[in-house]
Amino acid sequence: MSRPCNDCKVRDQSLCSSLSDEELSSLNSIGHNRKLERGQTLLWAGDEAALCANLLEGVLKLSATLPDGREQIVGLLYPADFVGRPFSEQAEHTVTALTDAELCVFPRKPFEEALEEHSRMERLLLRRTLAALDEARNRMLMLGRKTAEEKVASFLLDMALHLGKPESRPGTPVTFDLPLTRAQMADVLGLTIETVSRQMTRLKRAGLIDLPSGRLVTILDRDALEERAEAA
Amino acid sequence: MSRPCNDCKVRDQSLCSSLSDEELSSLNSIGHNRKLERGQTLLWAGDEAALCANLLEGVLKLSATLPDGREQIVGLLYPADFVGRPFSEQAEHTVTALTDAELCVFPRKPFEEALEEHSRMERLLLRRTLAALDEARNRMLMLGRKTAEEKVASFLLDMALHLGKPESRPGTPVTFDLPLTRAQMADVLGLTIETVSRQMTRLKRAGLIDLPSGRLVTILDRDALEERAEAA
DNA sequence: CGTCCGTTTGAAGGCTCTCAAAATATGTGG
């Protein structure tokens, strides 16, 4: 058995938060720790969906592709998020690490049994799946109806929520390190690299954000950014 | 109590298919039949999510809007589909009838209790929600990365699947009556009315489809349409 | 210090949108 769950970084945020310590140790016996390097793929769309997991650390992307190679990132996963597709023989989307990452991995079949055995966990997964569905649908609005500037602004605000320091005072600048390249941002937003880059410099020149170096982003004027995110 | 479930059009396709006859009658006691006219809205985004339902007949749209009125249809619901958002105080998306429709409606709170009581139904809802999530994400690929022609071709194939006669011989033309206006198609595909219309006539002139009258569509060459749906 | 990868910037083109009007379908009242 791998490392005891007491040390787990996401013990009380992941699906496992629904389990008692005893239940947890039985689940733990079928799971094991796994690390991914940036760029490494955990599951390929079309392949057997062999496993499920809790993400402990890092950021993953979920992506879909067309036969000619065009790619769309259809979801981003953060620590404590659930990974995988129970009850499906085949993975529908590809799961790849955007940063070095760490997971608690379960073979799918035994995990499905654990779900049926631990109804509180099943219930929590249902709630999370419903929330993920709402989120995916909201992202459809962004993809179908927002302009390039609105898309980039929305994306930056979303990243700030996930990566920014917890609750700095409103009005205070927030800084974070983007885990995505421009190409990956483009694949999230349904744009091209060049368009993303141009919109970033536009926002910078407008004084709404700063790009100090590398992939660092500082949000200087959150309110103005929010306005541009949905053309009030 | 409303009409007995034995007459139900979707008794063994809806969520209820997971219930025994006795279980069903207890659920039935909290549900009632409701009809919607074309254009009528069942739930408004932002309002209290007061109810859940099984769709018995007709087609519904799920939509999201931006403050300035731009709209995106984020999902279509067909008979036997589940409607609503359990465990959420607020509806995230607006639900509106595209055709006259009939539902079996449950107040949300009692329905949530029924879910917890009938674990097979809860499990089935989980599976359906996971499938809906996969579908929503695939639609993100369409919105973000497909051209107008590919979007329209994909849409027509999708409609044929849902509305076409069950399993006509491959190669045989399929005809169906679109439940959506051009404007609604545009809102599904993230395009404008005019672009949708132009792509439809292009496909017609190319001999892949026919538009006999009104909203009737005939798919003449399914294979060719599939090729244009994802630019092989 | 040179190479490689990612980012930025520029110029031109094309796909889709916008604006506009004609054509067709739908619906209503007489």
Add this chain to the structure above:
DNA sequence: CCACATATTTTGAGAGCCTTCAAACGGACG
């Protein structure tokens, strides 16, 4: 059942946003 009014769809012309193609710039790493 027809005539009119309304809504929807089609078609056209032009503009604009984003893409494509290309090159310069910058940072990381050997």
